Amino acid sequence: MVRLFAALALPLAVPAVITLFIWALPGDPASIICPPEICGGTAELAAKWHLDQGPWHFYSQWVVGALQGDFGNSWRMQTGFPVADLLADSVPRTAALVALAFVPLLLGAIGSATRIIPKQVDGVLSAVGLIPAVVLSLLAAAWVTLTYGAMAYDPEAMRVKLLLGALVLGLADAALSGAVVGVRGITESERTQRYVQMAILRGEGELSNALPNILPALAGQMRARLLGLLSGAVIVEVIIRIDGLGDLIWQGTLTQDFAVVLAAAFGFALLSSLMLVLQAAVEVGVALHVRKSPQVMA
């Protein structure tokens, strides 16, 4: 319940907090975007972008627009350009980057749960995981520049950048090592439980018995890993030059384009909400499965 509530609240809360912060800044928002001493028509601009009637008016208008897929126009980054178009361009790239980066994590998690990946590998993975994303991204960017030079924005180079970015995201900041070591910790501790030992004596599989009990914890851990990948995507996309959501929010921050930052943060919040819903679905599914199982009389 808490998770579903958080999933619903998150996409609404994030723009609300940013809106409040915009109004908390010194000076009114319209003057921040278009200082009257530099550009004329500040009042008209404020009315056009719903900045003239306080934070609630702006927020409500923004949410109504966002629910219809209208995020307004860019204020500074690409002035007048629809933010929805910028989002439509960038979201698929970030989704592909994060999905690709998640593949080794998922394989690592399965490998450690099934003991295909031996414990001895943990030390090597942990050592690799100590490298921050910025360093691996720098090396990947250097390789792309040396290999493709001026052709670094060709479709083939873009595909390579996406793969390299996914590799960096998957390895850096303990993403892979965290998934492998974390899943191993959960599964190995469950394997020592009495009911799993009994299952082995009955000739049943260890994991098939333990899985319903550890699945919620595994789902939580995988969500945290995905969240980490989304967060790391900002650094990777900017350094390797992948035009994704992370790059968009970075450019929006640099240019103080609140419309872009609001929409990009909303996009991240939506993706995060989706993960919360998936985790809640796993938990509900496990609870239903457990309820169907035969009751043990005390």
Added chain:
Amino acid sequence: MDKLLSRKVLGILAVLAFALLFVPGLFAPEHLADGASFEPWLGFGSEGAPLGTDRSGHPLHRYAMQGAAVVAGPSLIAGLVVMAFGVMGGLLACAGWPRLEAAVQGFGELIGALPRMVVILVVALLLPKDARSLTPIALTWALLSAPGAMDEAAAVAGRLGGTRFVEALRAHGFSGFRIYLVHVVGMNLRPVLVRQGVDTLVQVVFLEIGLSYLAVQDSEPSFTHGDSTRSWADLLYMGYGYFLEVPSGHALVLGLGLVGIVALFGVLVNRAARAR
């Protein structure tokens, strides 16, 4: 390694790594151009510039010192804040206040559901240009890390027995101070708290390097420090030129070396906290 090295040895190595990283920050020059200038792109071991120079002849050790000054204070504060939250989480699990625990858990769920970098960028966006500093960003990172630290500390306290552990010690006639601060925090939560604190410290240093690198790559001022100050990210960016045939390999080695020592410091402190 834990079996071979005692806590004392690991602790001494960690202190040495810490001193190597952060103490030079105390003596950092205010401006990069303060002091003598040398020939451009001098390598390691040059007279007056033991770590070499940049394209303008400024010694790279000044970059290293200024970078240390940028990260030392804020990262330490962030680490301490996370440790304080961890203590709160552990004590809450022992105090037996289920409603407060549930409220904290719900709040943590919401805070923890956001990609941290997005929150950091929103905070960076709202920082006035003349008040750019790593401290607010580090504090935000600490707040975002707090739910995880609280959860882990609460789990350790829970395994300890939670309220039953406290009741048992009360039955022995121990005072509240001795129960909570000595037994719960000092003896049982310490490794978790130290690990969380140091992890946050290391993450804040890497965050600063990451944010500054992004800014310097786009030729923009950094969100984490003033224009007259350089970060360790400048060394990495300068070193990146080495791949494009700029004679800046020494800057790359220095930048990567500093990153390596930061990571090593984190490992050493974690091992020391767990070692006997």
